[in-house]
Amino acid sequence: xxxxxxxxxxxxxxxxxxxxxxxxxxxxxxxxxxxxxxxxxxxxxxxxxxxxxxxxxxxxxxxxxxxxxxxxxxxxxxxxxxxxxxxxxxxxxxxxxxxxxxxxxxxxxxxxxxxxxxxxxxxxxxxxxxxxxxxxxxxxxxxxxxxxxxxxxxxxxxxxxxxxxxxxxxxxxxxxxxxxxxxxxxxxxxxxxxxxxxxxxxxxxxxxxxxxxxxxxxxxxxxxxxxxxxxxxxxxxxxxxxxxxxxxxxxxxxxxxxxxxxxxxxxxxxxxxxxxxxxxxxxxxxxxxxxxxxxxxxxxxxxxxxxxxxxxxxxxxxxxxxxxxxxxxxxxxxxxxxxxxxxxxxxxxxxxxxxxxxxxxxxxxxxxxx
Amino acid sequence: xxxxxxxxxxxxxxxxxxxxxxxxxxxxxxxxxxxxxxxxxxxxxxxxxxxxxxxxxxxxxxxxxxxxxxxxxxxxxxxxxxxxxxxxxxxxxxxxxxxxxxxxxxxxxxxxxxxxxxxxxxxxxxxxxxxxxxxxxxxxxxxxxxxxxxxxxxxxxxxxxxxxxxxxxxxxxxxxxxxxxxxxxxxxxxxxxxxxxxxxxxxxxxxxxxxxxxxxxxxxxxxxxxxxxxxxxx
Numbered sequence: 001x002x003x004x005x006x007x008x009x010x011x012x013x014x015x016x017x018x019x020x021x022x023x024x025x026x027x028x029x030x031x032x033x034x035x036x037x038x039x040x041x042x043x044x045x046x047x048x049x050x051x052x053x054x055x056x057x058x059x060x061x062x063x064x065x066x067x068x069x070x071x072x073x074x075x076x077x078x079x080x081x082x083x084x085x086x087x088x089x090x091x092x093x094x095x096x097x098x099x100x101x102x103x104x105x106x107x108x109x110x111x112x113x114x115x116x117x118x119x120x121x122x123x124x125x126x127x128x129x130x131x132x133x134x135x136x137x138x139x140x141x142x143x144x145x146x147x148x149x150x151x152x153x154x155x156x157x158x159x160x161x162x163x164x165x166x167x168x169x170x171x172x173x174x175x176x177x178x179x180x181x182x183x184x185x186x187x188x189x190x191x192x193x194x195x196x197x198x199x200x201x202x203x204x205x206x207x208x209x210x211x212x213x214x215x216x217x218x219x220x221x222x223x224x225x226x227x228x229x230x231x232x233x234x235x236x237x238x239x240x241x242x243x244x245x246x247x248x249x250x251x252x253x254x255x256x257x258x259x260x261x262x263x264x265x266x267x268x269x270x271x272x273x274x275x276x277x278x279x280x281x282x283x284x285x286x287x288x289x290x291x292x293x294x295x296x297x298x299x300x301x302x303x304x305x306x307x308x309x310x311x312x313x314x315x316x317x318x319x320x321x322x323x324x325x326x327x328x329x330x331x332x333x334x335x336x337x338x339x340x341x342x343x344x345x346x347x348x349x350x351x352x353x354x355x356x357x358x359x360x361x362x363x364x365x366x367x368x369x370x
Numbered sequence: 371x372x373x374x375x376x377x378x379x380x381x382x383x384x385x386x387x388x389x390x391x392x393x394x395x396x397x398x399x400x401x402x403x404x405x406x407x408x409x410x411x412x413x414x415x416x417x418x419x420x421x422x423x424x425x426x427x428x429x430x431x432x433x434x435x436x437x438x439x440x441x442x443x444x445x446x447x448x449x450x451x452x453x454x455x456x457x458x459x460x461x462x463x464x465x466x467x468x469x470x471x472x473x474x475x476x477x478x479x480x481x482x483x484x485x486x487x488x489x490x491x492x493x494x495x496x497x498x499x500x501x502x503x504x505x506x507x508x509x510x511x512x513x514x515x516x517x518x519x520x521x522x523x524x525x526x527x528x529x530x531x532x533x534x535x536x537x538x539x540x541x542x543x544x545x546x547x548x549x550x551x552x553x554x555x556x557x558x559x560x561x562x563x564x565x566x567x568x569x570x571x572x573x574x575x576x577x578x579x580x581x582x583x584x585x586x587x588x589x590x591x592x593x594x595x596x597x598x599x600x601x602x603x604x
Binding site: 045072073079086088099103146 | 493495496498499500501502503504505506507509510513514517518
């Protein structure tokens, strides 16, 4: 399943000229507001007719301006979850859920209503009206409604952006289940590094209407230069790990990764479960010798493979820990004092408590990754 | 109180005829009313201002002028009237159908205004969402737009009905004042005021007029509230 987009479109002063191709399970379109993410996803959904270009999903050409081809939105079989849910106010939750199913040819209906209701935990809401739902519930129903149209591709336009932190935490696990338990490829628009690092298998970075970079999440998240300045501290290495064991005495979970064991606050996941952690560059300290008498529990040996000056006093250092890259933000003064240079063996030090629900989530199953 | 309910057969006929004329005028003008409102709310085309002006003409012209224009076009010798009579056997002049036409035309701008406002208030994003779920434009209109504009539709229909119940000038100019055929409530009241001793009859019909109009208003309120509650639009 691949999504191919090569499009040129002008909207007043704003122009978009983007080309990307992704075969990922969940492809994130990532960029600051005004970078053209939503325009791009609206073009894929068929809500906007592009000036120029070509869009194909799984080999089926939806738009080809050269050939004069434009498949209207209701014939595309592409589900869309909007930022503002857009549930139909005059229908119950159950009627909203069944709406798209009704327009799907019987032979192509693969989504089962009971399975979707269970997956999203919305069984208790079926008889209610959309106006009586909380923001998080609305968004879950909107996801269910899109799924029940049995789409060939699911588009999600910042589905969490209008929710508070608690509601976001409520929805994120459902999106992770969606990614892992259904076969539908997802294109997910977001400006939040936390969401992208946690959910995406692939990332397309947009800036001013153009594709700045695209590739697997782990590779993109290390490129701090791609991140907006105010979010740069949120960036860092993304590690795919598995739960090795739980340390009940201290309330911790031990994760196994290429870089070595990582101790994080206790997770409610069984041993063997995949976990994706994002180690924020600002949370990482660098030691030239294995530290003794230090409270931080995670000490990962590695080699400096990159060193880039950031803005101001900051230097960004990439450390290769047995194939997994960890990023650290330190000051120029520290770099000089420690005499850091490329190829030097160092230790990346990360406190256990720097892992929280925002940077630790259900990972993609390791064998399906890459 | 007896004199109040003791209507003569002619008076009863006027009441029945008025209700029939107003109901037919309302129902027949609904489909074109929705269509014109849709075109005015959503369409972008040359001549939109002209169409808008044309629809509103009966609201600003003296009713007698509207009635006379109807007589010129839909009368026996008028171009539209002659065509309809020959091709379909539909005759308007001096028939109750003519009264319904006059009432429908007079109420049309009110109906279109109400429906147009409610169409403009519909969140088009809802329609886009329905489109991504596989509904073609016709289904989107039937399952999303139409239910969402239902309160405006009811308001427009009731306005048209109420206008038809009170229409006098255009009706009397177009189809005259024939008992049992074109004599609606206002025409009957007018006739009573022109003859000596007609005061009691005029008063009876006036009270009935008030009751029917109030009933229509209350019915529309109840309906609109019911629809609103179903949609949870607080």
